[in-house]
Amino acid sequence: MSLESVRAFFATNAPDIHVIITEESSATVPLAAAAHGVAPEQIAKTICVRAGEIIALVVMSGTSRLDNRKFRDRFGAKPRMLGGDDVVAITGHPVGGVCPFGLPAPTPIYCDVSLLKFPEVVPAAGAVNAAVRISPDRMADLTAATWVDVGQDPVPDGAA
Template sequence: MSLESVRRYFATHAPDIEVIVTEKSSATVPLAAEAHGVEPEQIAKTICLRAGEQAMLVVACGTARLDNRKFKDRFGGKPRMLDAEEVATLTSHPVGGVCPFGLPAPMPIYCDVSLRRFDIVVPAAGATNAAVRLSPERLAALTSAQWVDVCREPVAATA
């Protein structure tokens, strides 16, 4: 089970970080922000992409959008979103719970600089109702992520 792989990951690598499971769904940025009492921008969404043959995870500010030109300049190809089945196969996590923790096999992980403006971000934790709270720097360190600039400036969420 995906949530269990994330719990095992944190038990081993960062036992001080609690996996928070809510009754409410946090499968989308607005739902996650509501469930965890933060602004949508603080949700660290994880996107599973492919550039050419290389699959990767990009973690970005909840309201940020990929910039195709920046992505292509950085990775040499246009970003292609993976479908739900490919995402589950590569990450073991369901869409809405995808995160860079507890993966079945190593894969490249990138954190977009849009996360750096926050002291705390809230990425999913392997289920559509689970998340963790941590600093962007800790997120990058725990996942051996590289920092990249591949998103457009975050847009404020609208009600």
């Protein structure tokens, strides 16, 4: 059902974007990068968080992490990751296929500036082996997302 809701979303809002189905799983950032031939940074992972009473989706670069301080400064509360059952209930998508498209109910969506380094990113598309290729700005426009800076780039190997 989730994959179908994403396909319906694109059929209505952006018929030029096609969902890519792969034989192999793309449920994790490394698997998705390998399946789509891109760097892990170019995968647009979607996380479901609670900030106080607000539940939101944050889409960010596959290698970025939430920066607790930046998040708290922006939202006034520490981020709490939701469990798998809650994520499915809110998004309609399985863990590993969570995306900001085809949601069952309006949910606040935030895109982290870490995505802006790339002309094209690869977010999941409602299944553990489905994705789309899309520009970060178009993804934000289609999902009515708000741009935020709540990410933390990974520490390079060997750096202290």
